[in-house]
Amino acid sequence: MIPLEILEKYDAVRRLYKKSEVIFDKDKLATHYYQIISGVVKMNNFNDEDREFIQGFFYAKHCFGEPPLFLNRTYPANAEAIEDSELICISKTNFLKLISENPSVSIMMIENLAQRLHYKSVMAAEISTQDSEHRLLQLFDYSIAYFNFKKEEDGYHIDLTRQQMGDLTGLRVETVIRTIKTLEKKGELKIVNRKVYR
Incomplete structure (x- = not known):
């Protein structure tokens, strides 16, 4: 920054x-x-x-x-x-x-605040209207871009605990766990040694 x-x-x-x-x-x-x-x-x-x-x-x-x-x-x-x-x-x-x-720092700050505002707007819409699968995928995809998660052999490692995923999306941990298993079956993500990859 x-x-x-x-x-x-x-x-x-x-x-x-x-x-x-x-x-x-x-x-x-x-x-x-x-x-x-x-x-x-x-x-x-x-x-x-x-x-x-x-x-x-x-x-x-x-x-x-x-x-x-x-x-x-x-x-x-x-x-x-x-x-x-x-x-x-x-x-x-x-x-x-x-x-x-x-002034260049001012522009960086404006871009940073705009990025966060965009994230809040996207996630607010997801939490209020979308199902658990959609919420988690949106969180993962946004996290990959915003937090610059690095691509590994199995994909992008989503470096969040199941509890953190729930807290960020308004889902219960049990729902997060079930949804991750469903998304793995659908080929939307991988689970390797309990780690989630997109």
Whole structure:
């Protein structure tokens, strides 16, 4: 995303987060821009029944949690490291200064936000109108493109747990497992050593 040397010119700070450590909580005022150097971060919400809904996963070179910085609003979700992660963060004031002084970075940010908005629109339509097979295939295909999953001998490895697949699509884990088996029978994907390949 934003080159580290540019971030460092605007007093960015590197921080280490342990697995399961919370980076920020839902409803807290957004104060920093975060970008991942290494590791994985998830953003999530919980409903009244304490069921988790995952908004997304973010990997090395991805940023997360920045939309509220432009709106002076609170975070709409929690952010948590799902493995030991190194992040670089910059204060809101310095981030907005960086954006205004670097037009090429502004364009990158707009493209990134547009990509996420597109994903949310596609998945919202899938969750509300489509069956489980269609939802999972849409998630897999989008994940291959957006997360740059690498093609292996058996296809693209969908590096998500069954629980994560369910949380991203609004499906129960049992439904995810059944649907994956059905899709394998139809030749839409492969299962090799419990790993899913598209």
